[in-house]
Amino acid sequence: DSGVTQTPKHLITATGQRVTLRCSPRSGDLSVYWYQQSLDQGLQFLIHYYNGEERAKGNILERFSAQQFPDLHSELNLSSLELGDSALYFCASSVGSGVASPLHFGNGTRLTVT
């Protein structure tokens, strides 16, 4: 158990809808990362927050947004969902904000858009 908690585990929704994925980092970790894993794109970095502030953005669509709250949990909001958004979404956390800290991943949220 990595100590990173993601909810829900599974989400099935229709095109055009909006969903929110939730992540609680490991105790003591200040960084939260979001990754998307799909068959065609593999594991893609979406966004990184450190202690409430956005640190880096990757291949995150404009329809997607995220935030990290004062208690350090994070939410990833996906709107105007399309079939291609179906994927496994991972949250990861680390102690620091730099490259040396290994990321510890949650079990992921599997999103299916129908």
Next chain:
Amino acid sequence: AQKVTQAQTEISVVEKEDVTLDCVYETRDTTYYLFWYKQPPSGELVFLIRRNSFDEQNEISGRYSWNFQKSTSSFNFTITASQVVDSAVYFCALSEARNQGGKLIFGQGTELSVKP
């Protein structure tokens, strides 16, 4: 450009065989970190090892060993005496110091199947 290549898409071995998973990376940074993660059939990503660019010492942890060679930009992973429980997708990843934060660039993964 930063890139991680895992040329082996799938590997199948019989239990107790040794197997090596290849990883080749590209970076212009002199300071970087390399990682291996395991994704078992249950889906979670499990951290296995981190190596920095200044430490080329090979590492052994039980049946697992890693060979880091900067001259060939490779960070290969060997499982000795493989077991069925080793069946998983293994990802190699790169993190560059010049990137703000700890963004990981992942390879496409190698699916290892260990048959009894």
